[in-house]
Each structure stands twice: as structure tokens, then as C-alpha cells.
Amino acid sequence: QVQLVESGGGLVQAGDSLRLSCVASGRTGSVYYIGWFRQPPGKEREFVSTINWSGNSTIYADPVKGRFPISGDNAKNTAYLQMNSLKSGDTAIYYCAASGAMKPLEAATVGLIGYWGKGTLVTVSS
Numbered sequence: 001q002v003q004l005v006e007s008g009g010g011l012v013q014a015g016d017s018l019r020l021s022c023v024a025s026g027r028t029g030s031v032y033y034i035g036w037f038r039q040p041p042g043k044e045r046e047f048v049s050t051i052n053w054s055g056n057s058t059i060y061a062d063p064v065k066g067r068f069p070i071s072g073d074n075a076k077n078t079a080y081l082q083m084n085s086l087k088s089g090d091t092a093i094y095y096c097a098a099s100g101a102m103k104p105l106e107a108a109t110v111g112l113i114g115y116w117g118k119g120t121l122v123t124v125s126s
Helices: none
Strands: 002-007 010-013 018-026 033-039 046-052 057-060 070-073 078-083 092-099 120-125
Touching: 002 092, 018 033, 018 092, 018 120, 033 070, 033 078, 046 070, 046 078
Parallel strands: 010 120
Antiparallel strands: 002 018, 018 078, 033 046, 033 092, 046 057, 070 078, 092 120
């Protein structure tokens, strides 16, 4: 069992930045991918970014490429999402997500994620 706890959400203005953190605990040795999904108001949950801790490889959804770099600190069992140049369209509940060994595209698929955090709300005002 893996537990994920997110933090760092809040209310910001367009153009501002936020950094989200996700701390993993429990059987973290089984985690190969850790990353982020988001669910905008009235929409389905969608992939944002993920990182493979062992290989230090990253995957980004097109809307956040170049804006939301993801990083991980294995020693602290923590993943970060640096959110820059925030837009009103980025408003969503952001969920930390972790999964075991699988193909990279599978780690970016909502239905294949093994563990979820409870989410942190990011609201971007225009």
C-alpha cells in the first residue's frame, strides 16, 4: 500500500507560479512512476506529467510542456510540479498519482494508476 499526500495548491492570478509537492509513504519501493493528473471543473480527470524515479525519465501532456516541469527527490520520496505562467484553464484539482512498473504511456493513463492522493485545488483567476 502506498499513500500520497499533496500540498501547495491555492488561489493565484494568471501569470503566477505555484509549486505542488507530493510525499509518498508506505511501500514506496513498489513505485516506478509518480506524477500528476488534474480535473478541471465539469471535466474528466486528465494526465499532466509523470516521472520515472529509477530512470529519471519524464512525460508531459502537451498543454503543460515547457510550463510545468516535474522533478523528484527519491531520498525524500517526494515529487514536485513547478507550475509556471498559470492560466485560467489550469484551474483544477490536482492529484498526485503513482504506479508500478509499466510502459510510459500506461503511467499516463487514468485507469491504470495504482495509487491516488486526495488532491489539492489550484484556482487561477483571470
